[in-house]
Amino acid sequence: MATQNEDHRKISCKKTLSVYPKPLPSRIHFLSLSNLDRKCPTLMYLVLFYKSSRVHENLSIESLFTSLKMGLEGALSVWYPAAGKLILNAHSGKLDLFCNNSGAVLVQADTKVKLSELGDLSHYNKFYEGLVYKPFFSGNFSDMPLVTAQVTKFGCGGYSLGLGISHSLFDGLATLEFLTAWASSTAQRETAGLGSFNPVHDRGRLLVESTQNQYSADKSGEGADGTRVVAFDHLHQLIEQAASTTSVSAGRDLGSCKFSEIGSANQEGYVLKTFHLTGQMIENLKIKVIRGKNVRACSSFEVVAAHLWKARTKAMGLRKDRRVCLQFAVDTRSKMNPPLPKLFSGNAYVLSSVSSAAGELEEESLETIVEKIKEAKGFITERYVKAYLKALDSPQRALPPIPELTMVSDWTRMPFHTVDFGHGSAAYAYPLSPPLPQVAYLMQSPNDTGGIDVRIGLLKQDEQAFTRYFLACL
Secondary structure, three states: OOOHHHHHOOEEEEEEEEEOOOOOOOOOEEEOOOHHHHOOOOEEEEEEEEOOOOOOOOOOHHHHHHHHHHHHHHHHHHOHHHHOEEEEOOOOOOEEEEEOOOOEEEEEEEEOOOHHHHOOOOOOOHHHHHHOOOOOOOOOHHHOOOEEEEEEEOOOOOEEEEEEEEOOOOOHHHHHHHHHHHHHHHHHOOHHHHOOOOOEOOOHHHOOOOOOOOOOOOOOOEOOOOOEOHHHHHHHHHHHHHHOOOOOOOOOOOOOEEHHHOOOOOHHHEEEEEEEEOHHHHHHHHHHHHOOOOOOOOOHHHHHHHHHHHHHHHHHOOOOOOEEEEEEEEEOOOOOOOOOOOOEOOOOEEEEEEEEEHHHHHHOOHHHHHHHHHHHHHOOOHHHHHHHHHHOOOOOOEEOOOOOEEEEEEEOOOOHHHOOOOOOOOOEEEEOOOOOOOOEEEEEOOOOOOOEEEEEEEEHHHHHHHHHHHHOOO
16 A cells, blocks of 8 residues: 555656647658667657746646647657657668657656655656656667657646657757757747758768778777777777776676667666756866966866766776776767758767876876867867768677776757746756766756756765765865
8 A cells, every 4th residue: 555655756647649740741751860870779868847937837737738749749840750760771770760750759747746845856866767758668669759758747836848859869969959949839839939940850971881891890990091980999998908807896797788888887786966066166177277388278078077087087996007988979060071950950979088097097187188188079070970980880799897988978068958848947957867877967057157067877886985086176
């Protein structure tokens, strides 16, 4: 029998339906995906929290659901691949997109819980898992919707919008554009709100033609034209290092993973932690960097990523001779010649990489690490992108655990909390655990201009040490 508290925290799903593009796109067709799109075809989950206000204190869940449905119909008519299905290409054996207007899923739910009872929304709460619709996965991606959304009305009058979006559809920037368009269509209750959006869905120059002279991601870090893909070079070094030792580190049960899931591990061993860095804390870090002779300016991402890499490596207590690596995603839209269209809707990020011995990293100044990050970003050229795409054409294989790999995702250019469905900006936008729980997300803080929230998955045995080293001297 449920306790009173369990009943209070219950989330009741009232309605689930499919939402189709309106008007329907004129043709059904196949859309070839790039190797960047195929890396992670799973749904990525994000929860937007909207507090109650005088503007919508009497807003019913039925009215909210209807307006979101109408807005989504309009958005899907423009972002029509989101209403399609992934399908296995019989010729290539790879996933592509079937734009067949099969629809997205929209769920209506409510709960007696008040948003205030959840406390600080930036901190993970198991309750968040019930705020997204997670369709059953049979092992066949063709059976999965590409977009799911659950609107949940809270006891205080506020609501959340829990989103599940296939990473094969969009990268972070494209997801933000899609949600902004949906919000615009919802707020205006008409498709006229979509007039300023003209997304480009064709993957164009990011497609790789199948050739006999494939880049070998398992054996070489060099493309057909001699371009080195540094991210793969460094990853191979870590693989060889892990293979040469019986145990990477005592007590670390991380499991194995596929090449496209580099760094992945058993999520049960991780805790999700959020650290808030104020604008002043970040400025203090920047001052340490620009006091040197070689760096005149640096971005918030560069300095926080450098500080985080050093703190995480130190917290793991690795031997000084162990190779460690920092990898981070770089947007290639402006790296191509000519640049990709502004509203290119596919995945356009590749990994850049910095490597060091753990002992050297511990001794290096923040200025030196930032210099290396800047240099690694400069390596990302069109030739690098093409070699990277071919690298992903290689067969997948299981990899050993790689705790020495630190991965950082820059969301500071993706302010999801600003998405406004007609009731103001969200109080917070929280990403649920991704396939790689240890990835660190750097996100704009909704309540602190210039501040950054750092969400990271940490092994339980590293949590206290990381917290101490990361917050030291800030």
